[in-house]
Structure formats: structure tokens, C-alpha cells
Amino acid sequence: MMTRPDILHWLRETDPLRLDELWAHADRTRAASVGADVHLRGLIEVSSHCRRHCTYCGLRAPNAPLPRYRMTSEEILRCAHQAVGFGYGTVVLQAGEDEGLSASAVADVIERIKADTPLAVTLSLGERTEEELALWRSAGADRYLLRFETSNPELFTRIHPPHSGRTCNRIALLGLLRELGYEIGSGVMIGIPGQTYEDLASDVELFAALDLDMIGVGPFLPHPATPLGRDGGGVGETPLRRTGETPAPPAPTDQVPNTEGMTYKMIALARLACPRANIPSTTALATLNKASGRELGLCRGANVVMPNLTPPEYRAMYEIYPDKACVFETAEACHGCMIRRIRSIGRTVGTGRGDSPNYRPRQGRTVEAGR
Numbered sequence: 001m002m003t004r005p006d007i008l009h010w011l012r013e014t015d016p017l018r019l020d021e022l023w024a025h026a027d028r029t030r031a032a033s034v035g036a037d038v039h040l041r042g043l044i045e046v047s048s049h050c051r052r053h054c055t056y057c058g059l060r061a062p063n064a065p066l067p068r069y070r071m072t073s074e075e076i077l078r079c080a081h082q083a084v085g086f087g088y089g090t091v092v093l094q095a096g097e098d099e100g101l102s103a104s105a106v107a108d109v110i111e112r113i114k115a116d117t118p119l120a121v122t123l124s125l126g127e128r129t130e131e132e133l134a135l136w137r138s139a140g141a142d143r144y145l146l147r148f149e150t151s152n153p154e155l156f157t158r159i160h161p162p163h164s165g166r167t168c169n170r171i172a173l174l175g176l177l178r179e180l181g182y183e184i185g186s187g188v189m190i191g192i193p194g195q196t197y198e199d200l201a202s203d204v205e206l207f208a209a210l211d212l213d214m215i216g217v218g219p220f221l222p223h224p225a226t227p228l229g230r231d232g233g234g235v236g237e238t239p240l241r242r243t244g245e246t247p248a249p250p251a252p253t254d255q256v257p258n259t260e261g262m263t264y265k266m267i268a269l270a271r272l273a274c275p276r277a278n279i280p281s282t283t284a285l286a287t288l289n290k291a292s293g294r295e296l297g298l299c300r301g302a303n304v305v306m307p308n309l310t311p312p313e314y315r316a317m318y319e320i321y322p323d324k325a326c327v328f329e330t331a332e333a334c335h336g337c338m339i340r341r342i343r344s345i346g347r348t349v350g351t352g353r354g355d356s357p358n359y360r361p362r363q364g365r366t367v368e369a370g371r
């Protein structure tokens with residue numbers, strides 16, 4: 001296991017030759033732990049409505065000019081069938097924290113997908129109640145993605161204000177999701193204004209402590225219609241301005257940059273911290289390097305990609321950050337592009353559900369422990 005000084009050393013390393021060692025170590029660990037297959041997860045962005053006021057995200061409720069949509073069950077089911085046609089093993093239903101997505105409607109759509117297809121269903125619907133999460137699990141949902149965004153509690157509360165006075169503890173929620181039997185996924189944004197190298201090292205340690213089955217990391221990308229995008233987005237060269245909603249900046253040398261290079265470091269360190277986790281090469285990374293970000297992520301620890309299945313008429317409205325990669329593509333185009341990219345680096349396209357090998361042994365241990 002890596003020590004904290006090891007993690008910090010890699011996060012601060014700038015020598016490309018030394019970094020090649022990190023990439024190679026992460027890639028070998030990936031090959032030995034999860035193999036050559038790249039699993040495809042069809043992403044369906046089911047609703048852009050959101051009740052939250054997260055200072056980083058373009059879907060935040062106060063962003064009034066953003067047009068909102070909510071897909072019908074029939075539309076979601078059509079996308080799921082399209083996923084089967086493309087040979088995907090999983091669909092991910094993602095949305096803003098939308099109360100209009102009622103617990104029963106979501107349960108119903110999960111049941112219909114599970115009845116009609118062999119797909120694994122992953123949910124990424126934000127912080128919902130224990131009853132809702134339990135209902136969706138019993139309806140057949142397999143996995144839940146909930147990034148803790150940053151392990152620094154003060155920074156998290158500043159960028160992710162609690163909803164109507166209720167405290168929100170995503171780490172506790174991940175524990176609950178695990179108890180309910182979900183495969184659990186989490187992750188962070190990289191280069192949030194106010195985020196330090198120490199914070200990122202703690203993030204990596206928390207990935208390991210939570211024994212995550214899935215880990216998604218990506219650069220923070222400033223959205224001009226958000227407080228962080230307006231005031232604190234220009235991370236790096238220029239000092240960050242202090243305003244009411246913007247976190248106080250750390251000393252300039254401690255501020256993590258929201259760069260492609262930092263993202264690869266975090267992918268590689270996530271792989272070393274959690275060898276058997278499923279780790280996507282994310283769209284946010286591809287947004288920073290449209291030519292080869294996906295491939296480089298896959299060569300530096302990642303083993304999953306998430307082609308977008310959201311109907312083209314809705315895609316532009318799911319604007320969590322601007323200039324998102326693939327926003328004008330059709331599902332067919334995304335599919336073909338991903339397959340080409342995977343084959344171009346000598347990897348194979350995963351078949352079947354692509355469950356995390358981390359999940360089965362843990363379930364086994366739980367059963368044994370219960371005997």
C-alpha cells in the first residue's frame with residue numbers, strides 16, 4: 001500500500017520520465033487486476049432538474065436560464081434497448097437531484113429495464129432518502145455512483161451547501177448504499193478552487209478506506225453560470241478572488257491545478273489504491289483533451305468508458321460544465337468512436353455486465369462473516 005508521502009510525492013512530481021514510471025505501474029496493476037477489457041457503460045442523462053445549489057455545477061437550481069427536461073419512462077427504455085443493441089452490459093441513469101423523478105417512477109423504470117434486458121443498472125441520482133435507495137435496490141438496481149467530490153469537509157460544505165438545512169454526509173450515504181447491497185462508486189473533482197495537494201492525498205486514502213468498487217475522477221471545469229466558474233474558475237496562474245460564495249484560496253503553490261496531467265495522476269493513484277475497482281476514463285477528461293484524453297486515461301489506470309446514450313435533443317441541456325465532449329454526437333457516433341479508441345490502444349471491448357471483481361469477494365466475505 002502506498003504511504004501518504006508516496007502519494008504526495010507523485011501528486012507533486014513534474015518530471016515526465018519519472019511520471020512514466022507511475023503510468024507504467026498503474027497500467028500493470030490495471031492489467032493484472034481487471035485485465036485488458038474496457039467495459040462500456042451507456043450513460044443516460046435522465047433529467048436536468050435539480051433542487052441543489054452546488055457552486056460548481058451548471059444544473060444548480062439558481063441557473064434559471066438553463067432549459068430543463070425530464071425523460072419519460074418510454075424514452076429511457078428506448079435508450080436501454082439501444083444499449084443492448086450496441087452490446088453494452090450496463091446503463092447508468094444519471095440526473096440532477098430531481099424530486100420530480102419520483103421514487104416509484106424510478107423503481108418502475110428499473111423493473112422494466114431488468115425485465116426486458118440483461119443490463120446491469122447503475123444509478124447516479126444524488127442524495128436520496130434511505131427508503132428510496134432501498135426501494136430502487138429491491139427493484140433491481142445494481143450499483144450507485146455518488147462522488148464525495150472532496151474529502152475536505154469544509155471545502156465540501158462550501159461548494160455543496162446542504163439542502164433545506166439538512167446535513168448531508170455523502171460518506172455515510174455510501175456506507176448505507178453498501179449495506180443495501182449496491183456496488184458503490186465515488187470519486188472527486190480535481191482542481192476545485194481551494195483544494196490542496198494534501199486534500200487530494202486524503203481523497204486517495206479515502207478511496208482505499210471505503211474499498212470502492214468504482215472510482216470516477218475528473219478535472220473541475222468552470223461553468224460561467226456558477227459561483228465557482230465566475231469567481232474561482234481560473235485556477236493556476238492567477239490568484240483566486242475572494243467572494244462570499246467562493247472558498248478562501250490556499251497559498252498559490254498549494255492550490256491543485258485543474259489540469260489534464262493532475263487527472264492522470266489521480267487515475268493512476270486511484271488504481272494503485274484500489275486495484276480491482278472499475279475506473280472510467282471520464283468525459284470531463286476527454287473535454288480537456290478531445291484528441292486522446294480517453295485513450296491516455298485508459299493507458300494510465302482506467303478500464304471503463306461511458307458512451308453517451310442521451311437523446312441528442314436533450315444533451316446540450318445537461319450542461320454540468322461547458323463545452324462537454326461528445327455533446328453534438330448521436331449515440332451511434334459515440335459508440336463507434338469509443339470502439340475505435342479502445343482498439344487503437346490494443347485493448348478489448350468488454351462483454352457482459354462488467355461487475356467489479358472487488359464486489360464479489362467482498363460479498364463472499366460478508367456471507368462467511370455472517371456464518
Ligand code: SAH
Nearest residue numbers: 056057095096097126147219220221320321
Ligand atoms: N446529481 C448527481 C449527479 C451529478 S453529475 C450527484 O450530485 O451525484 C456527476 C458529477 O459531475 C458530479 O458528481 C461532479 O463530480 C461532476 N461535475 C459537476 N459539475 C462539474 C464541473 N463544473 N466540472 C467538473 N465536473 C463536474
